[in-house]
Amino acid sequence: MVEQAKILIADDNKELCGMLKRILKEEGYENIRVAYSCQEAEKMIGQTKPDLMILDVNFPGEDGFSFFQRIQSQIDIPVLFLSARDGNEDRITGLGLGADDYMTKPFLPKELTLRVAAILRRTYHGQDTWEKLRYQIGDREVDLAAGMVRIPEEEKVREVNLTNKEFQLLKLFLENRGRILTFDFLSESVWGENYYGYENTLMVHIRKLREKIEENPSKPRYLITVKGLGYRLEKE
Numbered sequence: 001m002v003e004q005a006k007i008l009i010a011d012d013n014k015e016l017c018g019m020l021k022r023i024l025k026e027e028g029y030e031n032i033r034v035a036y037s038c039q040e041a042e043k044m045i046g047q048t049k050p051d052l053m054i055l056d057v058n059f060p061g062e063d064g065f066s067f068f069q070r071i072q073s074q075i076d077i078p079v080l081f082l083s084a085r086d087g088n089e090d091r092i093t094g095l096g097l098g099a100d101d102y103m104t105k106p107f108l109p110k111e112l113t114l115r116v117a118a119i120l121r122r123t124y125h126g127q128d129t130w131e132k133l134r135y136q137i138g139d140r141e142v143d144l145a146a147g148m149v150r151i152p153e154e155e156k157v158r159e160v161n162l163t164n165k166e167f168q169l170l171k172l173f174l175e176n177r178g179r180i181l182t183f184d185f186l187s188e189s190v191w192g193e194n195y196y197g198y199e200n201t202l203m204v205h206i207r208k209l210r211e212k213i214e215e216n217p218s219k220p221r222y223l224i225t226v227k228g229l230g231y232r233l234e235k236e
Contacts, residue, residue, distance in 0.1 A: 010041035011056035057083035173233035
């Protein structure tokens, strides 16, 4: 259940944090932690990886954008940006960095909970849900529970972690193996309703995913491009 997801609120406005925590608790979310600085948020992320971070853009010192870029290289966490700035440029910047959504203040409580629920539906996977779910793609094993691909080598098995977006895409392909998944379907499934303009970003994630599941990514055998339509994960 998504209500079991761990949510981290990172905002220097203590009153707003209290309100966000109350709104989410009223929706049934119980595992909520609050950080009032980027440093505090980073410490909490290290202690227990959140399933979603609600991150303020306008932190003093290191802003939310630069903080997100820095932690993204260490750990992949779905992020909903909050900002008092409503310019399209900031929204595009946030989404372009890989955030899952962007909201401007002030906002309606119901809009916030709907967006949180939408992100978690796409990204959250509890242990019970994914336990022992393993798939074979050629000589490579996909372990959804661990979020990784295991690649056999001469003397050992190399483990490669999937990013959040790669996980979502690969899950969709595995659930629909042998079927064509269109560009629109994949983009909306991963980025939600505001997916327009993400086709190039989708292509980047597909390329990185192929590097993990294909022996020769430049000549894919399993994750095939269907010209003009989308992609298909071939059956064995």
